[in-house]
Amino acid sequence: MEKIDRLENINLKIDKSNVRIKELEIANQKLQEINSVLLDNTLEPMLIAGLAGNYISANFATKSLLKLSEIELQNISIKESNNINNNLSNALSEANPDKTLRFLTSTNKFQEISYVTKIEIGQDLLLYILHDPAAMLSLSINPTTNPVPTTNPVSTTSLKTRDQADSTSIHSGYFLEPQDDAPTVLFTFGKWVYHLTGKNHLVWSREACNIFGINKEDFDSNINSFFDLVHPEDLELVKQAWQKAIAQNRGYRQQYRIIKPSNEIRWVKDKAKLVFDQEGNALQLEGYYQDITEAKVKEERLNQQAALLDVVQNAIIVCNNNGIVSFWNKFATHLYGWEKSEAVGKHLADLVGDKDKSQWESCYKSLLAQGVIDQDLQHYSKNGHALTINSRWNIMNPENNNSILIVNTDITEKKKLEANFLRVQRMESIGALAGGIAHDLNNMLSPILMSVQILKKKNVDPLNQKILSTLESTVQRGADLVRQILSFSRGFEGKNNIVDIKQIVNEIEKLVKEIFPRSIHFTLELEKDLWPITGDPTQIHQILLNLCVNSRDAMPNGGLLKLSLVNVNIDKHYAEMRSGCAPGRYMLISSSDNGQGIAPEDLEKIFDPFFTTKESGKGTGLGLSTVMSIVKTYHGFINVFSELNKGTVFNIYLPVTETITLAHQPALEIVPYLGNGELILVIDDESAIREITKSTLEIHNYSVITASDGIDGLTTYVQNKDAIKLVITDIMMPHMDGVAVVRALQKVTPDIKIIPITGLSSFSREPELSSLGVKKILAKPYTADILLSAISDLLTGKTS
Secondary structure, three states, X not given: OHHHHHHHHHHHHHHHHXXXXXXXXXXXXXXXXXXXHHXXXXXXXXXXXXXXXXXXXXXXXXXXXXXXXXXXXHOOEEEEOOOOOOOOOOHHHHOOOOOEEEEEOOOOOEEEEEEEEEEEEOOOEEEEEXXXXXXXXXXXXXXXXXXXXXXXXXXXXXXXXXHHHHHHHHHHHOOOOOOOOOOOOOOOEEEEEEEOOOOOOEEEOHHHHHHHOOOHHHOOOOHHHHHOOEOHHHHHHHHHHHHHHHHHOOOEEEEEEXXXXXXXXXXXXXXXXXXXXXXXXXXXXXXXXXXXXXXXXXXXXXXXXXXXXXXXXXXXXXXXXOOEEEEEOHHHHHHHOOOHHHHOOOEHHHHOOOOOOHHHHHHHHHHHHHOEEEEEEEEEOOOOOEEEEEXXXXXXXXXXXXXXXXXXXXXXXXXXXXXXXXXXXXXHHHHHHHHHHHHHHHHHHHHHHHHHHHHHHHOOOHHHHHHHHHHHHHHHHHHHHHHHHHHHHHOOOOOOEEOOHHHHHHHHHHHHHHHOOOOEEEEEEEOOXXXXXXXXHHHHHHHHHHHHHHHHHOOOOOEEEEEEEEEEEEOHHHHHHOOOOOOEEEEEEEEEEOOOOOOHHHHOOOOOOOOOOOOOOOOOOOHHHHHHHHHHHOOOEEEEEEEOOOEEEEEEEEEOOOOOOOOOOOOOOOOOOOOOOOEEEEEOOOHHHHHHHHHHHHHOOOEEEEEXXXXXXXXXXXXXXXXXXXXXXXXXXXXXXXHHHHHHHHHHOOOOOEEEEEOOOOOOOHHHHHHOOOOOOEEOOOOHHHHHHXXXXXXXXXXX
């Protein structure tokens, strides 16, 4: 039984040993990985210690810094210490006394060195990155052979004498060389030492000679031999660095070009420090060279690529998967207003106005799902200016998704152009629709207008005359409205007469006082002798009415509405400051209110067609765009001033007519035009127009026959061509339009008298009819007097 227990204990110990072996294997594997990392970063002195202060591993830079071998390091203990020996004049521990390691031997001798970083590795290891004030790396040594220790390697009292001993050994050999039977570490670092005492020798290591492309036999160990190898364009800077280092007792770091004896130009990095004795006297200037030519070539390529990225007209941005920006080119600064120094390190969402980061999150999710995205986004610049951006995102490292390349193109103006193009297309569609509506409305208004005039002549009762006059003016206003619709959609300039502005203003005043809410107080100011303007009275009426209506809508709770008209002279100086303005005399129409005002971001859009801030159904967005269209037609301009919750002022400048003055004259009484029984053919597809035209002409002593379309009219004319003296024909008819009718009639009777009639105020085929010799074209709706006057002129030969 006792043997069995003994065997079980042995087996248990074996199991524990196996577990320990596995643990050691794992620890060894981890240590190898760590050592691999250390070797990959060998330029930084790094050391690994256990939590108990036992040495684990160190890279070569650490051993060079401490001047300790691997065996010596294994026999020391390492402790963090904030109590630095005041008598210790060790530069290695003075850089950061709050982060200091104390290396202690079994004989209680120590040295202290500052560390830059401490990193926990697992649960039982610490990685220290040590502070090296001169970053001295004498790498031309045997990597498999431990550095030869000094007699007292950890003595705090012998640190400076050790430096002296090292410099003496270097001085005696002039070159820092490895053992003859050992391979050289293949790093492009070369150590040098310049002795400030004695003969001022300059000592180079073999690697330093290799960097400069010379043999040690050819180096004269003096400063001039070094200066002779420096590129002439960089020589003065190199000399200045040496002089300042010696004069000011400080190290330096610089990059410059050298010229090898083979005339090859290379770049080197030169870093140096001063070494002092215990009394503080400078002993030597020492440092190292590093050949950085390849790095410079790469840097130049990167600079060229960066320069290319800076000249492209796109914002190029690189950020990580958390949105933190790492690259920001010049155009990104131009587009968003953030300097590169401000942008790098910030979240992209904070730079483009994505306050809640919802846009970033949405784009990032789409990027992960699709691998690439191409979207139009709404961004905002640093000053709050709205931008429409076409944004293309790509993952630069698909393996870990940690870098995102973003190319943003400003398409704000492009979108505006597209919107304007769509608006133009819509306006063209509206123009076509308005043309059709105008034709139909004018066809309906024409018989009404002529009927009213017939009734006025037959019925002389004052009350009936007043009613008929009201009906006539209403029909005329409807005709003017149709004409204004065409004017807006097609740019029709309207009539060009001297405008009685006072009469129009009086009509507006009457309209405002009768229709606007009583809570709106209206005032009118007119200069006594206003200069005359030439234009269309209906258009001027529309300008004033639109301004007043906008002010009314801006004051739902009432307020003050003021309309004033004055004469102004604009000089050359003011005209130069205002685009689209010419010096001269203007009539200033000013409309002001104390209403809600216009938001600054809306001011530049208020004249855009269909732009409105009113509720749906309460505004078409055509009022101010119509005003602008009319004002531009008159070669005038508009200034707008507005402040939220304080009110708005519209100043409209219309150039005056320089050579004509307006004198009020009584309306001329129209003499009735009577015929002598002449036969007139009326061709129109609208029966109401045919009948009222026939009745009007017959009342005025004309004979009339009618036809319902072009073909019927042509047939009727051929049958009665000897008797018919004049033809009145509509232009827009089915089967055969009015222009074709004119051509056919002229083939039958070349000198036939014809009056074409159109339902469109702006008729595109007027030049074609003029080329056929047509003298008079009437636009519907027309009065009986206008029609009779045209007929009389043609029959009597007054029309030239």
